[in-house]
Amino acid sequence: MKILDADKLPDLAAVLAAAGYRVVAPVRDGAQVRMAEWKPGLAIDAGPIPANSVKEFLFPRCEVIARYSLDGDSFAPQPAPVDAPKTAVLAVRPCDAAAMVALDKVFNWEYRDDAWNARREATTLVALVCAAADDECFCTSVGGAPDARLGADAVLRCADGASKFILEALGEKGQALLAAAAGVLADGDARPDPPASVPxxxxxxxxxxxxGENFESPLWRDLGLACLGCGSCAYACPVCHCFDIQDEGTRSEAVRLRNWDTCGLALFTQHSGGHNPRPDQAARWRQRVMHKFRYFVERFGGLACTGCGRCARLCPARLAISQVCREIDEARKAAAK
Amino acid sequence: MAQTETKTAEAAAAFQPRIVAFVCNWCTYAGADLAGTSRLRYPPNVRIIKLPCTGRIDPLFILKAFEGGADAVLVSGCHPGDCHYTSGNYHARRRWALFRRLLDLTGIDERRLFFSWVSAAEGQKFADLVADITEKVRAAGPLEPANPARRRL
Amino acid sequence: MSTSEAIRADAARLLAEGRAKLVIGYRARGPHRAPAFVSDPAGVDVLIYDNLCKQNLAVYLRKPEVRSRGPVAVVAPPAVMRSLVVLAAESQLTEATVLAVGPDAYHGVLDLAGAAALLKEKYADLAPSPELLEALAKLDAMSPQERARFWTDQFAKCTRCYACRAACPLCYCARCIVEKNVPQWISTAAAQHGNFAWQIIRAFHQAGRCTLCGACEAACPQGIPLMLLNLALSEEVAKQFGEKPGYDPAAKPVIGSWKPDDDQGFVR
Known part of the structure; x- marks a missing residue:
């Protein structure tokens, strides 16, 4: 059993950085804990659930996918290599790791996305078994668990009353990471702490x-009233993956960009002629729930929600998809009686 | 030590500031024109962009200049009371009074953002102004690498 | 009677009398506070008010789906009332019905004039928190390069989710400048140039209008300290033009107006 003292996560990060990994870990930033690129000297705070998901390190908010030089009427393509550094993500939550498996399906569906696959291949996810959960967590309602291993290449588990971590490799990438980290890992025994309990x-x-039966429901209208129409939920979500393609340039050079986009924003479905097939937040909330709980299931056989709860924690109106789902579930049960 | 200082001074002298000037059509542009027709010399570091009125100079233009790599921006128009459209410069003055605070707070300080009134008759003032601003920006050094507005894609 | 009970009683009365068809207030969702939309007098029991109720509900008055269900009454702490006063000054509202609450008392049902009078009488000296003032002073004491680095790091977190815009009662443009693309002044990319331009223009569009309610910063999922920008501009508005928005429904917009003797010490 490979053991690491609880306060030695920065040492693990340092030895991985020395071995050539870009290290991503939860670090304190003002009032938040965020997944961020680790730099020597930074403390690692594996306590709270990070405000952002790990998604942005595999699917960046803004990515150059093509590059051109312009000269009068002519243009010449320039190389736009995929940025896929060898990366180790420490203390990624099981819900985030599971989300990357859902995104694998999306980015290898009709089109194999080289950029996604290159970064996925270069990334080693070291999951952290959640020792605590909050009232917005609901992984157990969507097929996950605080100690789930789906998508993880290695697992960190608190042990001996949070005084140690047990680090276990789950595959080749995990084994390579453990080998690179051998200098800071000790052989020994420890008793794993129980995972968080998530009802x-x-x-x-x-x-x-x-x-499948309620495309038209008064529920959507009520939800739409409180929704302010921002993209906070979708950009915090580890599974949401919609993007927009934009060209930007000057007179001498141009780039084609892939930027995050979201169905929560009015412009997402706005037609150039002025018509908007999703005219209000009610229609947009419906799309959000339908996509995550119906369309994605039909297409890929799984949910597009891993229950991390970030959307609810960060919503300016504190709307919660888990509460919507509970209301749907209860209404359905009541109707069945 | 002395050698380093000489080098720094040389680097400052070699640095050619890029200054974007947004000027109104009726006063400052005419003033700049007068400077030219009067054969007055001023540093070639300023790129002039003519607009109808200072009231038309949107803060977005200033941001765009910094985004494209300007080291400083000059905004100039008619003296108070002289606006071709009566009050465009008064509106602009309020806008700048607040906008300069915002840019200063975000790291584009008063050595990078200049405002002036230059009339059509003030060719000499325009030439002197550009010379003075160029020296000030040269002393301040390049805005890069700490330009918070810079396009880096 | 507690404040929550008083709000419920007034809400039920407004709905029963038809003075309001929709009451917007706060409800509990577990330990959190969420907006409540009540249209039935029998449904007022969900309404609560306590010091956890922070969202600026004035934001909902710009939504067409809310307006269409009016007349609307809003549970309004001072911050909400100030937003409503600015909206009235900008001809976005002609009238309002508020259930006015303060940190210390419940003030009952007021119209716009009543809310403005109450603000002037009891809440004229609303001041930014000492922490915020201190943070701004600290930033101002830095070198320009340090300030640039500070904001570059902060804005680097921006995902362009526009929660700041969505949460602000005064961001009501039918089409935001960032969504105009002919020409595209502000890049939509969540990259340095786009984020800087977006955040600067967002703050500047609030100059002379912002009431420092804090909704934008509270909404930011990335924890960007937007209030520093708003406070700096508000202080400048007060210093240069003697204006404090949100008290006078007949006030002229600070940036849409001018005086011949406005300070021009900075103009050469």
């Missing part, structure tokens, strides 16, 4: 079924 808040199968 099941709703039956996701019931939500999927209900969504």
């Amino acid at each position: 099941v808040r709703f039956d996701s199968k019931a939500v999927t079924d209900w969504c």
Whole structure:
């Protein structure tokens, strides 16, 4: 058993950085803990659930996908190599790791996305078994668990009353990481701490079924009233993956960009002629729930939600998709009686 | 030590500031024109962009100049009371009074952002102004690498 | 009677009498506070008010789907009332019905004039928190390069989710400048140039209008200290033009107006 003292996460980060990894870890930033690129001297805070998901290190907010030089009427393509540094993500939550598996399906669906696959291949996810959860966590309602291993290349687990971590490799990438980190790992024994307890808040199968029959429902209208129409939920979500393509340039050079985009914003479906097929937040909330709990299931056989709860924690109106799902589940049960 | 100082001074002398000047059509542009027709010399570091009125000079233009790599921006128009459209420069004055605070707070300080009134008759003032600003920006040094507005894609 | 009970009683009365068809207030969602939309007098029991109720509900008055269900009454702490007064000054509202609450008392149902009078009488000296003032002073004491680095790091976190815009009652443009693309002044890329231009223009569009309610910063999922920008501009507005928005429904917009003797010490 490979053991690391609880306060030695920066040492682990340092030895991995020395071995050529870009290290991403939860670090304190003002009032938040955020997943960020680790630099020597930074403390690592594996306590709170990070405000941002790990998604942005595999699917950046803004990415140059093509580059051109311009000269009068002519243009010449320039190389736009994929940026895929060898990366180790420390203390990624099981919900985030599972989300990357969902995104693998999206980015290898009709089109194999080389940029995603290159970064995925170069990234080693070291999951942290959640020792604590908050009232917005609902992984257990969407097929996950605080100690789930889906998507993880290695697992960190608190042990001996949070005084140690047990580090376990789950595959080749994990083994390579453990080998690189051998200098800071000790052989020994430790008793793993129990994972957090996350109550099941709703039956996701019931939500999927209900969504198939309730495209028109007063629920959407009520939800739409409180929604302010920002992209906070989608950009915090580890599974949301919509993007926009933009060209930007000067007279001598231009780039084609892939920028995050979200169905929560009015402009997402705005037609150039002025018509908007999703005219209000009610239609946009419906799309959000339908996509996560119905369309994604139909297309890929799994949910597009891993229950991290970030959308609810960060919503300026404190709307929660888990509460919506619970209400749907309860309404369905009541109707069945 | 002395050698380093000489080098720094040389670097400062070699640095050619890029200054974007947004000027109004009726006063400052005419003033700059007068400077030219009067064969007055001023540093070639300023790129002049003519607009109808200072009231038309949107803060976005200033941001765009810094985004493209300007070291400083000059905004100039008619003296108070002389606006071709009566009050464009009064509106602009309020806007700048606040906008310069915002840019100063975010790291583009008063050595990078200049405002002036130059009339159509003030060719000499325009030439002197550009010479003075160029020296001030040269002394301040390049805005890079700490230009918070710079396009880096 | 507690403040929450008084709000419920007034909300029920307004709805029953038809003076309001929709009451916007606060409700509990677990330990959190979320907006409540009540249209039935029998449904007022969800309404609560305590010091956790922070969201600026004035933001909902710009939503067409809310307006169409009016007349609307809003549970309004001083910050919300100030936003409503600015909206009235900018001809976005002609009237308002508020259930006015303060940190110390419940003031009952007021109209716009009543809310403005109450603000002037009891809440004229609302001041930014000492922490915020101190943070701004600290920033101002830095060198320009240090300030540039500070904001470059902060804005680097911006994902362009526009929660700051969505949460602000005064961001009501039908089409935001950042969404205009002919020409595209502000890059939509969540990269340095786009984020800087967006954040600067967002703050500047609030110059002379912002009431320092804090909704933008509270909404920011990335923890960017937007209030530093707003406070710096508000202080400048007060210093240069003697204006404090949100008290006078007939006030002229600071940036849309001028005086011949405005200070021009900075103009050469």
